[in-house]
Amino acid sequence: MNKYRLIVLFFLVACIFSGCTKNYPLQGRVTFSDDGSPLEVGFVNFENEKGFARGEIKKGGYYNVGYVDVADGLPPGIYNIYISAAVIENPSNRNQTIMLVDPKQCRSDTSGWTLKIDGSTRTYNIQVNRPPK
Numbered sequence: 001m002n003k004y005r006l007i008v009l010f011f012l013v014a015c016i017f018s019g020c021t022k023n024y025p026l027q028g029r030v031t032f033s034d035d036g037s038p039l040e041v042g043f044v045n046f047e048n049e050k051g052f053a054r055g056e057i058k059k060g061g062y063y064n065v066g067y068v069d070v071a072d073g074l075p076p077g078i079y080n081i082y083i084s085a086a087v088i089e090n091p092s093n094r095n096q097t098i099m100l101v102d103p104k105q106c107r108s109d110t111s112g113w114t115l116k117i118d119g120s121t122r123t124y125n126i127q128v129n130r131p132p133k
Contacts, residue, residue: 023073024119033127042086046079072119076094081113102129
């Protein structure tokens with residue numbers, strides 16, 4: 001088999017296994033619903049029956065979503081969204097953490113957030129609630 005045919009065969013096999021779908025970039029900002037201040041720690045997670053992707057929440061509450069790489073976007077589909085790892089170290093006891101977000105928003109089945117990715121949405125901002133007292 002010549003080199004050209006081998007390259008084409010490799011591309012076709014890779015296309016079959018990857019589904020040949022285009023990923024769509026998605027970014028956004030996570031803020032608290034009570035005062036609009038940014039959440040600056042944790043991850044925004046996108047999950048469906050086909051896979052999982054996440055974006056790290058950074059300074060200012062901004063995130064970009066990556067499926068395989070840091071910001072390569074998401075394949076088309078409907079995703080359940082939730083927040084994870086939104087905790088800080090307890091200043092009075094370093095062996096404990098303080099949760100920053102309502103636990104309901106930290107699970108895909110209770111957050112209430114879904115998003116259809118089809119290329120029409122490039123930004124998805126999220127407002128989170130603080131944990132109940």
